[in-house]
Amino acid sequence: MATLKNLLTAVCTACLLAAVSPTSPALAAKKKEFNIAWTIYVGWMPWPYAAEAGIVKKWADKYGITINVTQINDYVESINQYTAGKFDGVTVTNMDALTIPAAGGVDTTAVIMGDYSNGNDGVVLKKGKTLADIKGQKINLVELSVSHYLLARGLSTVKLDEKDIKTVNTSDADIVAAAKSPDTTAIVTWNPQLLEVKAEPGASLVFDSSKIPGEIQDLLVLNSETLKDNPEIAKALTGIWYETIALMKDSGEKGKAAREAMAKLSGTDLAGFETQLKTTHMYYAPKDGADFMTGAELPRIMDLVRSFCFEHNLLGENVKSKDAVGIQTPTSTLGSATNVKLRFDPSFMKLAADGKL
Amino acid sequence: MTRAMNVVPPRGGRILLAMLPFVLIAIIYVIGSAERRAANPDDKLLPPISEMAATTKRLAAEPDRRSGEYVLWVDTAASLRRLALGLGIAAAVGLAIGLTIGLLPVAGAGFGTLFAVLSMIPPMAVLPILFIVFGLGELSKVMLIIIGVTPTLIRDLSLEVSAMPREQLIKAQTLGASTWQVAIRVVLPQIMPRLLKCLRLMIGPAFLFLISAEAIASDVGLGYRIFLVRRYLSMDVILPYVVWITLLAFLLDLALVYIGRRAFPWAFVQEPR
Numbered sequence: 001m002a003t004l005k006n007l008l009t010a011v012c013t014a015c016l017l018a019a020v021s022p023t024s025p026a027l028a029a030k031k032k033e034f035n036i037a038w039t040i041y042v043g044w045m046p047w048p049y050a051a052e053a054g055i056v057k058k059w060a061d062k063y064g065i066t067i068n069v070t071q072i073n074d075y076v077e078s079i080n081q082y083t084a085g086k087f088d089g090v091t092v093t094n095m096d097a098l099t100i101p102a103a104g105g106v107d108t109t110a111v112i113m114g115d116y117s118n119g120n121d122g123v124v125l126k127k128g129k130t131l132a133d134i135k136g137q138k139i140n141l142v143e144l145s146v147s148h149y150l151l152a153r154g155l156s157t158v159k160l161d162e163k164d165i166k167t168v169n170t171s172d173a174d175i176v177a178a179a180k181s182p183d184t185t186a187i188v189t190w191n192p193q194l195l196e197v198k199a200e201p202g203a204s205l206v207f208d209s210s211k212i213p214g215e216i217q218d219l220l221v222l223n224s225e226t227l228k229d230n231p232e233i234a235k236a237l238t239g240i241w242y243e244t245i246a247l248m249k250d251s252g253e254k255g256k257a258a259r260e261a262m263a264k265l266s267g268t269d270l271a272g273f274e275t276q277l278k279t280t281h282m283y284y285a286p287k288d289g290a291d292f293m294t295g296a297e298l299p300r301i302m303d304l305v306r307s308f309c310f311e312h313n314l315l316g317e318n319v320k321s322k323d324a325v326g327i328q329t330p331t332s333t334l335g336s337a338t339n340v341k342l343r344f345d346p347s348f349m350k351l352a353a354d355g356k357l
Numbered sequence: 358m359t360r361a362m363n364v365v366p367p368r369g370g371r372i373l374l375a376m377l378p379f380v381l382i383a384i385i386y387v388i389g390s391a392e393r394r395a396a397n398p399d400d401k402l403l404p405p406i407s408e409m410a411a412t413t414k415r416l417a418a419e420p421d422r423r424s425g426e427y428v429l430w431v432d433t434a435a436s437l438r439r440l441a442l443g444l445g446i447a448a449a450v451g452l453a454i455g456l457t458i459g460l461l462p463v464a465g466a467g468f469g470t471l472f473a474v475l476s477m478i479p480p481m482a483v484l485p486i487l488f489i490v491f492g493l494g495e496l497s498k499v500m501l502i503i504i505g506v507t508p509t510l511i512r513d514l515s516l517e518v519s520a521m522p523r524e525q526l527i528k529a530q531t532l533g534a535s536t537w538q539v540a541i542r543v544v545l546p547q548i549m550p551r552l553l554k555c556l557r558l559m560i561g562p563a564f565l566f567l568i569s570a571e572a573i574a575s576d577v578g579l580g581y582r583i584f585l586v587r588r589y590l591s592m593d594v595i596l597p598y599v600v601w602i603t604l605l606a607f608l609l610d611l612a613l614v615y616i617g618r619r620a621f622p623w624a625f626v627q628e629p630r
Contacts (some may be wrong), residue, residue, distance in 0.1 A: 105399020170574040176487035183492040
């Protein structure tokens with residue numbers, strides 16, 4: 001019996017130790033190795049290409065660090081992993097950066113304003129030609145995502161409310177199959193799925209993100225504490241980014257080869273990739289990205305986004321006002337100044353613009 | 358010295374031993390949660406139990422701010438309805454086809470291989486086809502459960518029927534029974550307990566298919582809620598839902614055991630309590 005007791009004690013202790021150690025969040029400190037997660041999206045394809053072409057290693061070596069660029073298959077999962085502390089940075093939209101890591105208490109800083117969706121997200125109706133026809137329809141979309149935001153913004157332009165429609169949560173992986181189903185009449189989704197859905201016979205694109213320019217931004221964010229202790233990671237990443245997208249923009253052979261490689265990495269061909277690129281407003285010049293962050297537009301946009309998030313309980317069920325989570329842009333701070341969890345920092349893009357990286 | 362296989366815990370000890378792993382898991386959870394909260398007071402990954410209790414209360418006892426519904430109960434009712442329909446239809450179809458294939462050599466030769474092959478198709482792999490054929494409504498969710506569960510039931514029941522002692526069937530025939538009478542009076546009562554056992558084992562897979570179907574396209578249901586709030590890492594909703602689903606499955610299992618023991622006591626004579 002005594003041995004059994006000892007055994008039990010040993011097992012308990014082992015379990016407790018095992019439980020405690022891996023759950024500790026990544027502690028901020030000076031470090032040499034950094035993990036960045038990315039998912040397939042036209043505006044993020046420069047990352048895997050940069051890793052493949054050795055651009056990541058070149059800049060990492062320059063700053064004496066190691067950068068691992070990892071692909072995650074599922075977009076939401078990549079953000080969740082980042083929020084849980086498994087990654088130091090992640091590619092994410094402005095809205096998801098607010099609702100997942102920032103609302104989850106993980107202080108997050110956007111260091112690269114990569115692009116905004118300029119038609120990559122859209123509302124497609126199989127029955128109806130204008131957005132107003134959506135009234136009373138059942139709409140398949142990924143609920144509480146940028147698609148939902150786009151829909152809400154669209155509805156407000158035709159004086160409709162979310163009460164006038166019914167939403168059905170549909171996984172982005174299955175939305176193309178869903179769109180082919182005869183009882184599906186309305187879909188909101190993003191590229192590359194949007195291209196497929198739009199091509200359905202009789203389908204018409206009635207609203208897209210080019211009508212709300214700048215509101216769906218694709219960012220690279222870093223954990224603010226990691227960034228504070230290791231500014232060189234942001235410098236290296238910014239260097240990688242602008243070197244790679246310069247290649248992407250290049251109209252010559254080198255640019256074509258780069259775009260072809262990115263197309264292949266995202267599972268499409270050059271033509272498909274370039275179609276998607278057309279509906280993506282890339283900030284090719286670091287100065288443009290920095291200017292957008294420092295401009296007066298950003299606080300207005302983030303206020304729209306946070307209002308939507310608060311109205312849909314995305315900031316947390318117990319949050320009483322949209323001011324609970326503070327958002328800091330270079331020009332102003334929205335919401336709680338004592339609980340700033342999402343920051344926009346143009347300083348690294350400015351360094352890139354001045355050629356000081 | 359007593360052999361390990363002969364050490365039987367006393368009644369009280371048995372309950373204690375059964376509780377021990379649960380208590381251990383709870384302790385590990387509480388420590389992990391406190392640790393993460395200490396580092397980040399807004400942490401969502403391992404919410405403390407008090408927070409989960411508050412969320413559960415809100416979901417179960419307060420109408421939703423936007424829809425005015427009692428979310429937990431609406432979700433549970435929708436999911437249980439789909440599960441009951443799916444499992445019920447699967448049991449009826451499985452029983453009918455399994456019995457036919459097991460009893461009639463012609464049916465066995467004609468369809469036995471077909472169902473052996475069909476049961477190997479992973480249902481999740483044909484999901485896009487299901488959507489296109491059955492649409493995105495309730496039907497496709499129930500169909501996923503049926504497609505996932507039925508082939509296994511058919512195979513198991515037909516094997517059970519073909520393993521029945523030949524003597525019984527011959528005796529029934531010498532007493533003048535037709536094929537129909539043998540099927541209904543001799544075979545059916547004997548495979549009913551097997552069907553219940555099979556259903557018990559299929560509760561897990563049925564829930565798996567249900568949650569998957571609800572995750573992909575839905576507007577209500579337990580799986581819908583979990584995958585919806587997963588978008589913003591609301592573990593304070595997800596964890597109680599997981600516990601609730603587990604409890605429902607456990608109760609369903611108990612109910613099937615109870616029905617089996619009440620309806621077919623002869624089939625459980627050999628089994629220990």
